[in-house]
Amino acid sequence: MRRYLLFIILSCIFLYFVLHCILWRENISWLRVIEMKRSPVLTCSSKPAFESLLSYRGLYPFMCTSDLKTIATLHESDKIALPYGLKRSVHHAHLALSKLQSCELFPESDKTPCKKCIVVGNGAVLKNKTLGKQIDCYDVIIRINDGPVRGYEEDVGTRTTFRIFYPESVFTDPADNDPDSVAILAVFKSHDLKWLWEVLAGMIPEVDHFWKKPALNLIYKPEKIRILHPIITRIAAFNMLHFPTTFPKTEKPKHPTTGIIAITLAFYICHEVHLAGFKYNFTDKNGPLHYYGNTTMSMMSKSEYHNITAEQIFLKNITEKKFVINLTED
Template sequence: MKTMKPTHKLLFVLCPMLVLGFIYYSSGKLHLNVWGQKPLYDKQGFLLQLDAKLPLELAYKYGNLSEGVCKPGYAAAKMTTIFPKFMKPAPMFLDRNFKRLGKVSNYLPPFGFKTQEKTIDNILTATKNYGLGEELDSLSCKRCIIVGNGGILSNKSLGSRIDDYDVVVRLNEAPVRGYVKDVGTKTTMRITYPEGAIQRPENYEKDSLFVFSAFKPLDFKWLKQMVFKEKLKNIDGFWKSVAHSVPREPTKMRILNPYFIQEAAFQFIGLPFNNGVMGKGNIPTLGTVAITMALHNCDEVAVAGFGYDMNTPHAPLHYYETVKMSAIKESWTHNISKEKEFLRKLVKANIITDLTNGI
């Protein structure tokens, strides 16, 4: 009987060890629970042990930047450390190549644009522009803030801090005039849908982008009528009254990439997939959709005016009206508690900065 060569012996011992080592390593990456090992990730794919400290490679990259200097690529890099499946490239707005966006082409609104391609093509021919504008698009590092509509913004005097950001995102009809001390004056874009859009033309800012987010096929028809200044027809199907005109030139109008609604709903929050169709409790709020967009397109992300505190039923729900917190019941479309869970992960891991500490 031949004796085994020393090199063969070594391979004989090493191979099983390598295989076992690979399985052990993969189990962490694939979120399996092997040999009683505690899982590293939750069912959505987020790291369970969230830490505001930077991992070594990021500490090395960003540690030497002086306080207050914009950190290029920071939000996406930090997001990848707690959610390895995160892929940064996702354009903010639809452009003329939108049909190539694989992740959204097979879904109906709100998770995609299926059946609406012709209408979108028409709209994009008129809007002609598909970015934030020359000045902002050329910045090598963008700091963005999403201003929520929460009553928590009242009497915080954050206006000047909000205006310091390169990109200020506002939602629906939340007013600026009369609330400048708390919410600032600057609006880079206002993200909205037909039922949420400002209805009185005089309440629009002078120079912000009108960014449209669709939740149903009918919404695109509405946008087309707004872009081409047509008389509003067929308004059955909206759940409340909608604006009859938008005082914006087509070149100042954009369509938000529906991928952010899809990613926020299914990847980040874990809402019911429902065969990719809008259903009970599977629509993220516009605020979370805007944060998702910023994680892909901004280098640093902050928020203000976020967070519903159900323990204070008499607190104002929004900073601009007297409706109380108790008015918000768990709605048919949103899952506020699951959404809060996701946003808390972002705050805890220091991916977003919450200026009003409401999340």
Template sequence: MVRMKTTRSFIFLMCPIMVLLFFFYSSGRLHLNSSLQKSRFDKQGFLLKLNRKLPLELQYKYGNLSKGECKPGYTEARMTLIYPEFVKPAPMFLDPNFKRLSKISSYPPPFGLKTQVKERIIDYILAATKSYSLGPELDSLRCKRCIIVGNGGILSNKSLGSKIDQYDVVVRLNEAPVAGFEKDVGSKTTMRITYPEGAIQKSERYEKSSLFVLSAFKPMDFRWLLHMVKRDRLRYMDGFWKSVARVVPREPQDMRILNPYFIQEASFRFIGFPHNNGLMGKGNIPTLGTVAITMALHNCDEVAVAGFGYDLNFLHAPLHYYEKLKMSAIKESWTHNIYKEKEFLRKLVKGGVIQDLTNGI
């Protein structure tokens, strides 16, 4: 009887100890698994070991296509391989339902629209443009191949013009000219993404059939676009850091507002720039080229780039293909961090997400 009581007491004593040991062991395993899981990714969530090999089902899917045929969903598949948290749906341009986009409602420009909703300026612009997509012809494509043409001096003497023109969507940036440079940069322009200070100022230099797309970096940029849409005379220059275009010779239906989510995502998620409480500050603004690439990741089936890459080892090399400004000028920029941005772009190239035609990244 005494032995039975002793045995029972021993069992009662051991039970909680066993439970504690179980939880300790389980938590240790969970912590170990969590640590191992974290060690596979960098701070931004990209795999440290970038795997270019597609799953067998995708190898079979794309392997059955004819050579040179557009691969539906290819960019998304590649991006998801190296960045598992990637979520594709993100509209290219703002439309009248833009207030439903929760990701941009918490940040002021350039990362969102928090301070703009009450002023209704965006509502006025969208009501005037009445168009919010690439257009019927491109929207109907089952598969879209896009190229972002950067402004880098690396484009010079590459004779890539005819290859660039073969893409369905050709994106150009700011005031980079086409006329006179067709051999290297092509002649086709689907859209030109810019901001007031970067916009072409001479009306005769605008393409006749491209979309004019505003990427707004400050509240004043929306007011400027409203003047361009309404063809009002711009009487003030306060709020701009240099001269801006007074007229944009495009019809309202050919004007768009780029979704600011792409600036937010590129800066805070993909590159890892300082958050700065969601405000524009030193070294936390991506270049317009990287913003355009981020937009393409969400909206194109295949993505290529040309004219990208700042080689700061050659400070006297041309910064742009169309002017004599030197590479050293980019070091003076307080808003950009070219080194961190290049790290992100290299991940995309190494992971096979984008193709770099000029091998500058």
């Protein structure tokens, strides 16, 4: 009789646990959802030079809580799993968004419709070019990963409008924080969204699902963090780099670098786009890769997740067609 009762009790506990997990995963009603303010997309009377590259019109680049599912359905992101869609990851997106306070693109005070933007890459070509003052003059300055400003102001400038990052590449030193810049998480897996939620909730995030240890803390305040909609990365992969939608099982899928994602973002929020720091010397494997640090060019050639050749062809193409102006192109 005791064994029978024990079996019933254990079965009830197991059933409760299973139902709890299902409801927790599927129901987001318990989240503290903030109605995020979406910036109006200001239109420019003249067409940009890269008009032919734009496959969508009026595309909003950041995830917002109120219309997350609607936008996912509109762009068919609900049919594609991460990194380029939100299939099976909407719940994790809502978790992360519940800790943020805004999905605003630009402040309400910013009324400039035709923005001149620069995407600053991390290439060693920036060294000793003294482009800092020129870079600081742009309306929008987009930087990549943990490319530092502090200590390199003469070459790369001081201002940052947006900085695109992923969990393994975000600044953790408070000395690198710029209170005026917005940090944008580029999502490649559901664990990236879960990581953001855990960090902002004051928890110790799981680190087993990352290619290197992610940041355990953030120097950015929640109101200065955005989540890039996967459609931007999808456009970068399929429309800009023309990657195949499927790869052979024997080959690892290739994804756009953060730099190409940043350029794609710029095409959808700017009227004129300039580049700096996107030229690399592939003939010198021992030469510097970045304008900072000691990483050499050999690291780029070893990348299994990026198609550097395709990216160089894309950059050459948009420069030759004058879709962009490259400040560090000889």
